[in-house]
Amino acid sequence: MIEIHIHVHFHSGASSGKSASVRKGSTSFFHYMSSEVCRMASSGRYSTSRNYATALRSFRTFCSVRNLSFRSVTPSLLSDYENWLKRRGICLNTISCYLRSLRAVYNRGVSQGLAEQTHPFRKVYTGVERTVKRGLGQDVIQRLQALTLSCSSLSLVRDMFIFSFLACGMPFVDMAYLTKSQIHDGYLVYRRHKTGRRIRIKLQGAMSEIIRRYAVPGRDYVFPVIKSGAGSVQAYSQYRSGVSYYNRQLKKLALLAGCSQNLTSYVTRHSWASMAYADKVGLPVISKALGHTLPQTTLIYVRDINDTALDSANKRIINKIFGKKKVPPLFKNSDSQ
Secondary structure, three states: OOOOOOOOOOOOHHHHOOOHHHHOOOOEHHHHHHHHHHHHHHOOOHHHHHHHHHHHHHHHHHHOOOOOEHHHOOHHHHHHHHHHHHHOOOOHHHHHHHHHHHHHHHHHHHHOOOOOOOOOOOOOOOOOOOOOOOOOOHHHHHHHHHOOOOOHHHHHHHHHHHHHHHOOOOOHHHHHOOEHHHEEOOEEEEEOOOOOOEEEEEOOOOHHHHHHHHOOOOOOEOOOOOOOOOOHHHHHHHHHHHHHHHHHHHHHHHHHOOOOOOOOOOHHHHHHHHHHHHOOOOHHHHHHHHOOOOOHHHHHHHHOOOHHHHHHHHHHHHHHHHOOOOOOOOOOOOOOO
């Protein structure tokens, strides 16, 4: 684990002898952003902290200076930085991610009175470019399910991939943090790490079988990604290692299954949504299943959907691929193992 020690020095106006108007904007943007990296991590927002740290490292490399004041963050500097990133072959969405991180920290500094708002990010790209994504066909998922694997690590990755699909495209992060206490009365109930939205899915098909296979006694988490008793920092580190390993192993599974498409932790979400839409499942139901935050009109419909509609939709998709299969009750409560 890499430890970053950041020392931030604050100087009072009395000792400096300078007026507030002169001091405003002269605070080091780099130092302030470093403190925000630490603050995000200490509050458990590890992904945000990681994004800030990556953006800061990139921006610092471009600027080639030790310190940069808030007033030096200008439209022309950011435009030059954007062009520099493009010349280095950085994709547009990554560039946008860097700039959004810098903007968020800059605006927070402005709100704390460290600088005047000059809107320096107004001329650079901070949107999200749509990427072309292709869902898997049902034949690929069936081939992955049918693979005979002697390697236990590959079996785990395959089973988590199938479980993700069965659970309406459940993200890897939510599978990694999934505990037995989130499974009761025949339902899987959790909140998405990314959006905080509550997801409630009825256990269908092979979902219960996969849970039985990995929800061993003495471990809080269903899948062996995060160790029981891990603190928040350690758990996040184990999750990051887990998703990296997961994506590497998926490439091996793709070769074994004769799949030409790139398998990643996000493929199942797109695949489930594509199949559900093709099967005439309503957009509000799909939105609810994926835990998406969509335009307000869609959210109004999503709130009014009965969970039965989602259960029925997921069951139709699973039966279409894996066939109908009666599954016995999993366990009476999460602590019975």
